[in-house]
Amino acid sequence: MEKVVIITGANSGIGRALCERLLAEDVRLRLCLACRNAQRAEAARSALLTSHPEARVDLLQLDVGSVRSVLAAARELKARYKSIDFLYLNAGIMPNPHVDVKAFFKGLFSRKAVNMFATAEGLLTQKDRPNSDGLQEVFATNLFGHFVLVRELEPLLCQAGRTSRVVWTSSSNARRAAFSIEDIQHRNGTEPYSSSKYASDMLSVALNRRKNGQGLFSSVVCPGLVMTNLTYGILPSFFWTFIMPIMWLIRIFTNTFTLTPHNGAESLHWLFLQTPESLDPRAKYHSLTSGLGANYTEPRPMDIDDKMCEVFYEKLLQLEKDVRRNLPDLNQHQRNDLCS
Template sequence: MIYIYLYRLPPNSLPRMNKVILVTGANSGIGLALCERLLCQDRQIQLCLACRNMQRAEAARSALLVSHSDAQISILRLDVGSTQSVLKAAREVKQRYNRLDYLYLNAGIMPNPQVDFKALFKGLFSRNVIHMFATAEGLLTQQDRVNPDGLQEVFATNLFGHFLLVRELEPLLCQPGHTAQLIWTSSSNARRSAFSLDDIQHHKGVEPYSSSKYASDLLSLALNRHYNSQGVFSSVICPGLVMTNLTYGILPSFFWTLIMPVMWLIRVFTNTFTLTPYNGAEALSWLFLQKPESLDPLAKYHSLTSGFGNNYTQPRKMDMDEDMSEALYKQLLELESNVRKKIEEEEQDTRAHGQYLNQTE
């Protein structure tokens, strides 16, 4: 008779699976601050910095390694405003990793911001000064343009590129017994009044940034409806008013020098003026520690900072409904299908042209 003895390891001795985290727009601002905070919370994570500029990505990686010399940090070339770049980057991610635990959809642009200076100066001396700075409502517009893919640039970068990335990385996100989180960096500038289902790319409007951020809030709700059953959960955060390269591009540098003391003073009376990227990344960092299935899909998680500099996260209900989010999701699926078809046709044309050249040589 043969006896087989099974030895069960105690729970604490079981091999620990390091969490795999990908952050878009990770080379500066809130994205870089988030990476620093994640490494402080868990030194064993596998962190991938997905950036458009490889030189700046390498600089960010080097800066993180100064304080976390044993960290596992890789970089990935990704321009979420380019469908070809998204598809290529997704293929590379699937070659590097066998799963993905966190996907931080953080990259975003606000090109050519235009400020209504009359409204700005009027608001500075009104009771609405805090609301004006926190949301830029009635104050800020942008000049958008069409990118090489034929899409509106802000829509493509802030929303569609990330949607396509999620779709491409489904095999790493949706796995049996595995839970994954999608976390969107939204904005207090995300307003329902700036978005229209009849113009999801915001061709006709002058607030593409606000439109794209509200659309990301809607999309997060739809993703939960379609992916929760597969173990994927989506959340949205608002970083508050943060001084980053994106913010500094809104006004001339001398103007920021003049009003920064005022903004620090205002912070005493409001918790939405986070001001620094580290503070702005509070909600992103907080979500890393939560059980995703316990989060509210209709809440936006706000990074807040008290007048004394204490950071905390607070959920606030979003102004949206499921019918609108589902309608947007269906339009994005249709656009994805059209984009893929266009890419396939271009690849076929390229192959046919190459074969023609080979035959004529």
């Protein structure tokens, strides 16, 4: 039976690299690129079919920052497929990043340079804003839209006698200090990206506690420091011209600078080859690259509190109910027999 693999944010960066690596591994799988930009998705599909002409590559219009789009996409997926084997939750945004230039140059020539580049701790902030659903944009795109998507697709993910996998693209910037259980959307903070990624770590742990018995297994990955459109947007182009040679040099002494999307997709590809029962539900699987360019995956424990994970999951369920009440025209068509 063919494997069905859904990847959000698949038209560029790590998502696109993952598509290439999965098709190189198994061209028989059914790959679905779930993307916001239809034109870019079609271009990505054409490129994949050029290198793998026998592949089956589907497209799906999906903006995970819009609950309406998520519900419509889930409805389409349930019409197309009978089951889903892998759901890679890779789409994400970091709008209006602001770098503390003074802290940057101070850290650049200190012993904390590697950690600064790898985590952006004390360096990077963003300005968030509400979206059309009244949710904070970063929270909605990086976390809540994916949460609703998983909930809607549970009939395809939770099936007797089968196992399915959900894989979250997290970050080394996912820090507990940036998250507040009293402000899960990070309305009052300046690090919404870090908060949303830490939230995805917690959600993965909560999903495993609730859904492993029904065949659904969740994992979290960190792609390392990868140069993508999102990363390049953090600093002006002339900064990267200056910094890149230094970063390649630093990679000789550390393994966290994966730099290319192909390298960053290492852990996502590695998880595709593993049996879910062998994985640690409380570990984050890091893509790492040696100074000589060898790629490998390493699990590292996450700074997670089980009780807070459960409280957070319950808050997401309540928020989902509240959001659905504001979408009455969709509610009548979207009530499913979710495996709870």
